[in-house]
Amino acid sequence: MKRRVFLILSVITMAVIAFSPVSQAAEVTGTAKADGFGGPDAITVTITVEDGKIKSVKAEGPKETEGIGSVAIQKLPAEMVEKNSINVDGMTGATFSSTGILKAAEAALKAAGVNPEDYKKSSDSAKAAEEKIFETDVAIIGAGGAGMVAAITAADAGKKVILIEKQAMVGGNSVRSTGGMNAAHTPEQDKNKFGENAGIEKTLKAAEKFSDNKFIADLAAKVKAQYEAWKADPKGYFDSVELMELDTIIGGHGINNP
Ligand SMILES: Cc1cc2nc3c(=O)[nH]c(=O)nc-3n(C[C@H](O)[C@H](O)[C@H](O)COP(=O)(O)OP(=O)(O)OC[C@H]3O[C@@H](n4cnc5c(N)ncnc54)[C@H](O)[C@@H]3O)c2cc1C
Structure with missing residues (x-):
């Protein structure tokens, strides 16, 4: 009899565990560090979760390159909140900083006593692209030094210009150039x-x-x-x-x- 009761209780407990919602009613906050482009532990992320939702994400990385890593520091946390997921795409061109932010976010969730796996649902970055048509005299692909000079030259000549950049930040290799051009x-x-x-x-x-x-x-x-x-x-x-x-x-x- 005792054994049967124990088995029934075990099944009930398992069912409760299996069906318990991911949601976390109380607000919990965790902070963690990870390596960035600025060196070991250069990135700090603080995450607050409440009721199964990522309520806020704050990333800091004062040593990340201004205009490159700093863009990832600014953009990725907002995306995590919007998608309620730490599984967001890293930023091309800022791989070290992006990886650091994602790692620190995962560790911050653990520090908050939350299972990071519950906040890794895939981001919907693959959603269908919207087609838009723009009219211009000159279209320039790539907003590095050459593209920008071409754009300015064409604009100075009175042309309407569209300058397109594939990365989240403009400047390409030109902003990394260390000496004279x-x-x-x-x-x-x-x-x-x-x-x-x-x-x-x-x-x-x-x-x-x-x-x-x-x-x-x-x-x-x-x-x-x-x-x-x-x-x-x-x-x-x-x-x-x-x-x-x-x-x-x-x-x-x-x-x-x-
Ligand atoms: C660390 C470093 C130091 C350097 N130091 C010097 C120096 O002291 N002096 C010097 O003269 N040169 C230096 N160079 C070289 C110099 O930076 C490059 O020769 C120059 O910046 C090239 O300019 P660019 O406009 O052709 O290319 P980039 O500045 O690289 O611009 C190309 C842009 O096109 C974008 N792009 C590419 N494909 C697409 C696409 N399909 N759609 C949209 N956008 C796209 C890229 O993302 C990029 O932003 C250095 C380079 C590096 C990396």
Whole structure:
């Protein structure tokens, strides 16, 4: 008899566990850290859950790159609240920060005494795309430096411009550029006295190491001819598009795709 009662109670308990709602009536809050682009434990996430709903998410990451990781810090928490899920898409271009936010969010739920698995229902990012038609004179794909300059140039010429960027932030590699922007044979250079002979000769010498690479050998021969012609009549600042190509490809140890 005793054994039978125990079995019945066990079944009831299991049923209660199996059918108990995910919802958590009381408000609970948890905070946790995870590694980010800014280093170990660079990201902190605080989550508040009430009645089975993610009520608020706050992410902090003062060391994440401004304009890249900081965009993920700003956007992902709002998406988690909106979708009531920590299973949101990371942001392209801010992978480290995104991964850190998602990991810290999971740990924060655990710290709040909540099962993170209950808040991982897949996000509906795959919902059908809406078709919209825009009319413009010029459409530019990619809002990095080149795209932005093209957009400004076209707008200055009185054209209507649409500039499209696939990432959540604009700027591309251009915002990561650490020094001056390289350019070849510009009018600005002609305002200066040329004194870079040693640099040209160094590049031509370095090109000799790649003599088995036809692209580099042909480019070097062209640059050499340009340089010799300039030396015979040294007017203005010596530079050329081919010299920049040669510098770039040698800078890439000859393995970059021309
Ligand atoms: C760390 C680092 C340091 C650098 N330092 C220097 C430096 O000191 N000096 C220098 O001259 N150069 C430097 N460079 C190189 C320089 O940044 C790049 O050569 C230059 O930014 C390229 O400009 P871009 O406009 O062609 O490309 P990007 O600035 O990369 O822009 C391309 C844009 O197009 C977008 N895009 C791509 N495909 C699509 C699509 N299908 N739809 C919509 N959008 C799309 C991309 O997301 C991106 O935003 C550096 C690069 C890096 C990464």
